[in-house]
Amino acid sequence: NAGVTQTPKFQVLKTGQSMTLQCAQDMNHNSMYWYRQDPGMGLRLIYYSASEGTTDKGEVPNGYNVSRLNKREFSLRLESAAPSQTSVYFCASSALQGITEAFFGQGTRLTVV
Amino acid sequence: DAKTTQPNSMESNEEEPVHLPCNHSTISGTDYIHWYRQLPSQGPEYVIHGLTSNVNNRMASLAIAEDRKSSTLILHRATLRDAAVYYCILREFGTGGFKTIFGAGTRLFVKA
Numbered sequence: 001n002a003g004v005t006q007t008p009k010f011q012v013l014k015t016g017q018s019m020t021l022q023c024a025q026d027m028n029h030n031s032m033y034w035y036r037q038d039p040g041m042g043l044r045l046i047y048y049s050a051s052e053g054t055t056d057k058g059e060v061p062n063g064y065n066v067s068r069l070n071k072r073e074f075s076l077r078l079e080s081a082a083p084s085q086t087s088v089y090f091c092a093s094s095a096l097q098g099i100t101e102a103f104f105g106q107g108t109r110l111t112v113v
Numbered sequence: 114d115a116k117t118t119q120p121n122s123m124e125s126n127e128e129e130p131v132h133l134p135c136n137h138s139t140i141s142g143t144d145y146i147h148w149y150r151q152l153p154s155q156g157p158e159y160v161i162h163g164l165t166s167n168v169n170n171r172m173a174s175l176a177i178a179e180d181r182k183s184s185t186l187i188l189h190r191a192t193l194r195d196a197a198v199y200y201c202i203l204r205e206f207g208t209g210g211f212k213t214i215f216g217a218g219t220r221l222f223v224k225a
Contacts, residue, residue, distance in 0.1 A: 090157070107156050
């Protein structure tokens with residue numbers, strides 16, 4: 001059982017480049033989330049998707065877009081990367097209504113130079 | 114959004130119990146209290162959650178104050194593997210469903 005899988009694990013971008021972070025879960029969860037974690041800090045919610053076909057902004061959505069491609073996949077896109085977006089990005093999923101626990105991926109470490 | 118307050122760090126001896134406190138004075142009646150922990154270079158891992166009653170599972174116990182304005186995560190016998198950052202969070206119901214907002218967490222140091 002893979003759980004939540006994120007790709008890539010590491011990425012270096014130049015300022016202004018674009019890229020998409022991929023996330024897939026195999027637990028049939030309805031809700032999925034994207035977080036970022038800066039060094040020494042807690043996680044901050046970027047976007048979430050309560051169910052297939054819906055997305056909503058979290059605490060820090062500026063500079064990002066998301067797509068809930070299907071029930072399994074939730075991608076995060078950086079259209080024009082900036083050094084301030086250097087961070088570790090985590091994807092998570094949870095069952096419908098989120099009362100149950102969330103499962104996290106191993107993270108994508110992104111550096112923007 | 115309701116927020117949580119935790120000590121920045123705590124220290125424990127191996128094999129001893131650890132009580133990790135969390136204040137959430139602005140909690141609403143429908144907010145669930147969740148605890149996660151994060152080991153170095155890993156994603157957060159679910160520990161336990163509750164609404165009003167105390168909860169136990171194989172990893173820990175959660176004691177919730179009667180007024181729900183605070184809670185305590187109890188690790189019954191700390192091991193070196195329990196050294197991590199522990200996050201107390203409230204699962205809030207947003208316009209699109211439950212979302213989870215993390216605070217800064219408590220870094221637990223375990224001494225051998």
